[in-house]
Amino acid sequence: MRLCCMLVAIFLSLPLAAGELAYDLQPRQIATDTWLVEGSTENFAADNGGEIVNVAFIVTEAGVVLIDTGISRRYGEALRAAIGRITARPIALVINTHHHPDHVFGNQAFADVPIASLAGTRELLAAQGAAFADNMYRLLGDWMRGTEVLLPTQTLEPGVREIGGHRLRLLALRGHTGADLAIFDETTGVLFASDLVFYQRALTTPQTPGLDVWLADLAELEKLPYTLLVPGHGPVATGREPFAQMRDYLGWLDGLLREAVAAGKDMNEAMNTPIPERFATISLTRYELVRSVSHLYPKYEAQVFRRVDRRE
Amino acid sequence: MTIRSMGLALGWLLLSNSAWAGDADPLQSPMWSFHQTRFLGEAPYEFDDRVVLSAPPFAEDSRQVPVTIDATALGQEVVRIVAWAELNPIPHIFTFFPTGPVAPRIALNIRVEQATPIRAAVLTRDGAWHVGSTRIDAAGGGCTAPSAVRAQEGWEEHLGEVFGARFAQGDGSRLRLRIAHPMDNGLTAGVPEFFIERAELRGGDGAVLASLELHPSVSENPTLTLQLDGRDAGQQLWLRDNNGNEFEAAF
Numbered sequence: 317m318r319l320c321c322m323l324v325a326i327f328l329s330l331p332l333a334a335g336e337l338a339y340d341l342q343p344r345q346i347a348t349d350t351w352l353v354e355g356s357t358e359n360f361a362a363d364n365g366g367e368i369v370n371v372a373f374i375v376t377e378a379g380v381v382l383i384d385t386g387i388s389r390r391y392g393e394a395l396r397a398a399i400g401r402i403t404a405r406p407i408a409l410v411i412n413t414h415h416h417p418d419h420v421f422g423n424q425a426f427a428d429v430p431i432a433s434l435a436g437t438r439e440l441l442a443a444q445g446a447a448f449a450d451n452m453y454r455l456l457g458d459w460m461r462g463t464e465v466l467l468p469t470q471t472l473e474p475g476v477r478e479i480g481g482h483r484l485r486l487l488a489l490r491g492h493t494g495a496d497l498a499i500f501d502e503t504t505g506v507l508f509a510s511d512l513v514f515y516q517r518a519l520t521t522p523q524t525p526g527l528d529v530w531l532a533d534l535a536e537l538e539k540l541p542y543t544l545l546v547p548g549h550g551p552v553a554t555g556r557e558p559f560a561q562m563r564d565y566l567g568w569l570d571g572l573l574r575e576a577v578a579a580g581k582d583m584n585e586a587m588n589t590p591i592p593e594r595f596a597t598i599s600l601t602r603y604e605l606v607r608s609v610s611h612l613y614p615k616y617e618a619q620v621f622r623r624v625d626r627r628e
Numbered sequence: 629m630t631i632r633s634m635g636l637a638l639g640w641l642l643l644s645n646s647a648w649a650g651d652a653d654p655l656q657s658p659m660w661s662f663h664q665t666r667f668l669g670e671a672p673y674e675f676d677d678r679v680v681l682s683a684p685p686f687a688e689d690s691r692q693v694p695v696t697i698d699a700t701a702l703g704q705e706v707v708r709i710v711a712w713a714e715l716n717p718i719p720h721i722f723t724f725f726p727t728g729p730v731a732p733r734i735a736l737n738i739r740v741e742q743a744t745p746i747r748a749a750v751l752t753r754d755g756a757w758h759v760g761s762t763r764i765d766a767a768g769g770g771c772t773a774p775s776a777v778r779a780q781e782g783w784e785e786h787l788g789e790v791f792g793a794r795f796a797q798g799d800g801s802r803l804r805l806r807i808a809h810p811m812d813n814g815l816t817a818g819v820p821e822f823f824i825e826r827a828e829l830r831g832g833d834g835a836v837l838a839s840l841e842l843h844p845s846v847s848e849n850p851t852l853t854l855q856l857d858g859r860d861a862g863q864q865l866w867l868r869d870n871n872g873n874e875f876e877a878a879f
Contacts, residue, residue, distance in 0.1 A: 580795025580802035582735035582853040583694035584682040610688035624877040625790035
């Protein structure tokens with residue numbers, strides 16, 4: 317009887333697996349020449365195809381500047397087709413803001429154009445890309461078909477770069493991964509903060525060099541005279557609210573880890589710390605707290621633990 | 629579904645038709661019956677909420693998954709705690725013998741090779757086992773990943789270093805420790821088993837208060853949390869690995 321149930325369940329799952337997976341990407345104009353493909357604030361899942369990231373592009377006189385390429389080869393191809401429906405201009409430059417899979421795994425669809433990143437981003441992607449790919453295939457399944465790591469071909473230096481009538485100020489920061497690029501379009505006033513700013517979506521910490529480093533980056537970004545902020549995840553904003561939320565959340569996380577270690581709590585206790593009510597609008601807080609404790613607890617323990625062995 | 633897991637599932641279907649010696653497994657694991665026989669033998673057992681097994685629902689890092697086992701609800705009746713990861717290549721994690729001021733509560737990090745049920749079986753003085761369970765989802769590979777310790781130049785010179793602290797908690801205290809050791813499990817090519825296999829927490833007079841038998845499902849640089857009645861009980865730690873190296877620490 318149970319065997320029958322199992323076989324029926326297997327057959328029921330077959331049509332799903334055989335269905336055509338397609339991203340429905342709808343770029344939305346958010347400023348002069350500037351378009352956003354806004355992802356959801358969900359986690360990677362087979363039912364969203366990993367369409368959980370913000371990707372943007374600027375249609376300049378010299379061609380399109382694309383900021384990040386999405387989670388998969390299939391996403392990259394859908395993105396290129398969507399850009400083609402907005403403008404006939406060629407892609408002039410693709411930028412990878414940092415090495416995380418949701419920002420760079422669409423690179424293959426742009427293999428014929430220059431793909432640029434910070435030097436550190438290229439190194440990190442070369443070192444960690446294959447492991448990211450393994451995990452994304454596990455989480456997203458067939459959405460990832462054909463996706464392989466394609467490294468950036470050009471290195472970006474911080475400073476102002478003018479492309480087709482847009483003055484782009486490139487800021488080399490570190491707080492999220494150790495090599496994070498933010499782009500401020502001085503011509504339109506749009507700040508592309510990438511994953512240095514998460515808004516209404518819990519921030520992720522697998523490679524942060526430290527929450528203090530991240531806070532320092534935020535202080536630098538917030539000083540920019542932007543009129544529109546595009547976070548890496550979450551809705552765009554004209555005001556300073558995303559920075560206030562980021563500072564509040566990072567401060568809470570830092571304090572939580574410090575206090576848990578000082579009280580002698582183990583990792584599971586820290587992972588189960590109540591989430592303050594004021595963060596109720598932010599998605600995935602518990603999930604990301606579990607991850608952040610995994611990533612950061614040993615560093616906080618090291619500040620409190622002392623050498624106690626007696627060596628001969 | 630892999631052929632292996634289908635085989636396991638079929639095995640479970642067959643087993644589940646036979647009569648249970650005790651409760652039915654709440655996780656319906658294909659390997660429960662095998663491990664129950666191996667670790668608990670013929671003794672009576674029950675799945676018991678008083679054994680609280682905490683672990684994250686997913687492994688962010690399959691080489692370092694925190695597991696906490698709290699059987700303090702069973703109090704002084706606890707004789708022994710056995711923990712295992714049901715689908716690991718080396719399932720056995722540890723056997724813990726707390727006595728006197730050492731509470732039946734322990735936390736440490738483990739490796740998982742794939743998504744797996746985790747068990748903690750607690751033996752009480754009446755000869756019965758009380759079992760707590762949870763399940764961890766994982767990308768896996770934690771048992772066969774290259775050692776992070778061995779990747780660091782000069783790691784041998786730090787072997788057996790112990791870092792930690794005692795934390796007051798009410799009338800009692802917690803000991804939290806990290807021991808520098810690769811805990812090699814023999815599953816990485818060319819690297820034989822090399823792991824801490826025994827730890828003892830001793831009083832100031834040398835009397836053993838708790839002993840811990842470790843297996844290499846425990847993560848490298850093992851992190852241990854122990855709970856004690858009293859602010860200064862358990863002043864010495866003694867460790868021995870399977871190569872005969874002994875290490876000591878004091879609090």
